[in-house]
Amino acid sequence: MRKQKVILDVDTGTDDAIAIMTALASPELDVLGVCTVNGNRSVDNTTENTLRLKEYLGSDVRVYKGCSLPMVSSLTDGRRPNMPITSLTDSNNIHGDYLELPPSKEAKAEDEHAVFFLIDTLMASDGDIILIPVGPLTNIAMAMRIEPEICKKIKRIVIMGGGYKEVNITPAAEFNFWVDPEAAKIVIDSGCDILIVPLDATHTGVMSLSDADEMEKMNTKASIYTASVIRKRQSGYKVWQPMADIDTVPIHDALAVCAVLDETVLEDVREVYADMDITNGVTDGMSVFDFDHRYKDRKANVKVALSANRKKFASMIKERLGNFY
Numbered sequence: 001m002r003k004q005k006v007i008l009d010v011d012t013g014t015d016d017a018i019a020i021m022t023a024l025a026s027p028e029l030d031v032l033g034v035c036t037v038n039g040n041r042s043v044d045n046t047t048e049n050t051l052r053l054k055e056y057l058g059s060d061v062r063v064y065k066g067c068s069l070p071m072v073s074s075l076t077d078g079r080r081p082n083m084p085i086t087s088l089t090d091s092n093n094i095h096g097d098y099l100e101l102p103p104s105k106e107a108k109a110e111d112e113h114a115v116f117f118l119i120d121t122l123m124a125s126d127g128d129i130i131l132i133p134v135g136p137l138t139n140i141a142m143a144m145r146i147e148p149e150i151c152k153k154i155k156r157i158v159i160m161g162g163g164y165k166e167v168n169i170t171p172a173a174e175f176n177f178w179v180d181p182e183a184a185k186i187v188i189d190s191g192c193d194i195l196i197v198p199l200d201a202t203h204t205g206v207m208s209l210s211d212a213d214e215m216e217k218m219n220t221k222a223s224i225y226t227a228s229v230i231r232k233r234q235s236g237y238k239v240w241q242p243m244a245d246i247d248t249v250p251i252h253d254a255l256a257v258c259a260v261l262d263e264t265v266l267e268d269v270r271e272v273y274a275d276m277d278i279t280n281g282v283t284d285g286m287s288v289f290d291f292d293h294r295y296k297d298r299k300a301n302v303k304v305a306l307s308a309n310r311k312k313f314a315s316m317i318k319e320r321l322g323n324f325y
């Protein structure tokens, strides 16, 4: 079976950690690299967290440190808090400053900056690489600005980000797109084959405390750590943004990886014209989806999933992480 080449772009983060482990645990995927970006925490922290995970798993995956600030959103006073974003947006410690894993010792980020790793790798490719960004889209948008030709070389971009009826950082926006709305707009407007996995999908494709108990019993390094992450996230979410079933919690980023593995994990997937609000008003950072085709002259530019199959998602995570290290 020919492996699907992928590049992850992460702001590790607890759900990013499960996404990375799921990708590494999947024999269907060839993870060419993991790029880090400012988002849940500073790029120094998101890189250290990714290296901690690499070392914990004993993985040889290459990690590339990326952008420390969004493209422009932090330049305007009062638009974005003084970057990098830290506990300002994680008051319930869903991520914490560092993953609860031993500090990295040997593992180091590669010398090449993530943006140039993306450009060099994509330009040298046969157009067979899927990008899986699960944090703010700064690295990918910067790569597109520096070398627009990469857009012809990207097979597909499967993005965790945005929200239609679901939001989490403002009354209008989802965190990844909100941190760097201009980057999200550049990627959405790129003409690439784009599948968006928004909060509407990740808030239905959740995992539960009983899933955590099951995973702990599987007794692999990946499943034990995933169980602890589910519990940590659920304790934060039940206070900050309780799900319909309070014993469940979204593992946003891992759903994007599962969508690359088996897109039927997503439900109600629609082709639609999408755009971003970058006007620094009350809905700044909002992802807009024209499901009713009210902009008659604007063609669909993305696919977006409005739901997910929770049972299938949980079983995919257990199947892969229950057999990994």
Ligand code: RIB
Residues within 6 Å of the ligand: 011, 013, 014, 015, 016, 039, 040, 134, 135, 136, 160, 168, 174, 175, 176, 252, 253
């Ligand atoms: O809004 C959810 C997204 O924001 C996830 O990617 C999470 O890791 C945070 O980056």
Ligand code: CA
Residues within 6 Å of the ligand: 010, 011, 012, 013, 015, 016, 040, 134, 135, 253
């Ligand atoms: Ca993330």
